[in-house]
Amino acid sequence: MRTPEKASKEIRLIYGHDIKNMTIKLLEDYRIEEKIPSKDAKIGLKPNLVVAVRPETGATTHTEIIEGIIEYLQKHGFSNISIIEGAWVGDSTKRGFRVNGYERFTERYGVPLYDTKEDQYVKKTAEGITMEISKRILDLDYMINLPVLKGHCQTSMTCALKNMKGCLSDRSKRLFHSLGLMRPIAALNEIVRPDLTLADSISGDLDFEEGGNPVDTGRLLLAEDPVLLDAYGAHLLGFSLDDVEYIPLAEEYGVGSADIVEAEVIELNKPEKSSNAIPTRFSKRLSAYTAPDSACSCCYANLIHALKRMEENGTIHKLRGKKVAIGQGYKGKEVEIGVGACCAKAKHKVVKCPPMASEMMEMLENL
Ligand code: SF4
Known part of the structure; x- marks a missing residue:
């Protein structure tokens, strides 16, 4: 996991709907192959499969992103890649894998799928909150977080920081809700901090993490600092940091910086023209x-x-x-x-x- 001091202040942004190629362009520009510690590093991709529905609903990560990352990394000689996720309490991760055709990642690329609901857990404590975290997640050498930038009925929005909740046991997920989500989410990111976040803002939901109300935003964002990325994402969605309490809390706990004035936003292209803006x-x-x-x-x-x-x-x-x-x-x-x-x-x-x-x-x- 990356230490906060080492995270760059860059946020890369690319617009469009050719999601796989957009992903590859972001990785090329970032030169991810120079950032991963070794060719045999254990690389984990952590998508958002909070519920077993397709990305078009605005809830889950577009699979073309995963495909683009796997192809790019394998082309550069990285072979120890896995996909790790845990759906919310009450839904099945395996069903989410199935609904989104994840088996093709194993069949075509040899990339295994792991469900954190079936993993062993390690107890960790941060800010006085003890939580059970997937051992497989903690064992990674390099984690790529693949959240969806979208609205959330309890926390206003969800993106990089909140996506780490899928690394917990169901028992700890319930505990987080009983503690009001904000402080535990920030604390979790002290322990599980991704090396890189590629956020899916193609068509995230306006209000709900479970989708149903997608808004066509047509963009992807890439950054090392999950706090900075979330702070920037909050402004994109029209929230202030006071509306999304876990972002300033994560900054206070030393996870990263919420100061978007300091961010260096690198746009790889300009927004796509669309002949008609069709409201969903x-x-x-x-x-x-x-x-x-x-x-x-x-x-x-x-x-x-x-x-x-x-x-x-x-x-x-x-x-x-x-x-x-x-x-x-x-x-x-x-x-x-x-x-x-x-x-x-x-x-x-x-x-x-x-x-x-x-x-x-x-x-x-x-x-
Ligand atoms: S509508 Fe105009 S201002 Fe808005 S993104 Fe397109 S070109 Fe830029």
Whole structure:
């Protein structure tokens, strides 16, 4: 596991929907082959299979990411790779593997699948909380965390730090809930800290970790520091760090830095044009406040997240009778309210490509 002092402040970002190639490009740019300690290092991939559903629901990690990582690592001579995960209490990890066709990783690439629910556990204590952690996870030389950036009904959002909960026994998962999740999640990351996190923000759910309400964001993020990645992800979804208590707590416990001003964000490409921003079923209500014209999917998704936060905190009334312009069709056009560099001529605007949900909210709440 990586020590906090050694983690870089870089966050790599790539946009699009060719997920396997996007994954490979991120790994190439990061030069992961130079970071793994040895060719025979025990490398563990930790996806998010919290429930046994497909990634299109917005709940679980896209399998093309796993495929891209395995192919890239095997091409560079790394052969000791495994996939390790444990679903939430009440669902079966094996069913999650099956529903998502994980057996092909074993058949095609020789990569074994392990369920932490069936593992031996080692008791570890951090911040006064004793928890049972999968021995197989603790035995890894290099862990790649593959969370989904999405909403969560209890903790506002979930991404890198919370994905480590799948490394626990079911008994410890229950204990975490009885302790209110925030402090235990931060404490867990003191013990189990991934070397690298590649976050799936292709179509994470707007509200719930179990999915059903995906928003097409079309991007992947890669970083060494899980606290920094989560802090950045929170802003992308329109949350402040006060909304996601485990992030500042993890910083306080020395897991990493939540200071996104210090982050070096490296964009490997620009957001994809999409001919039409099509709101998903649940975001339809919020789309009433938008006037998209050739908006890129991630830009439009950030706006939907901003509107959702405004609905939650009671400021959405500021937009009553108004519409927010967004998209490449607004280049050079004068409008009342617009978000994104394409709406640079709007009277009220956020000129960035693409703006984060938190930046959009700041402008919209001050109308
Ligand atoms: S500002 Fe314009 S080009 Fe940039 S992401 Fe938004 S819609 Fe796309």
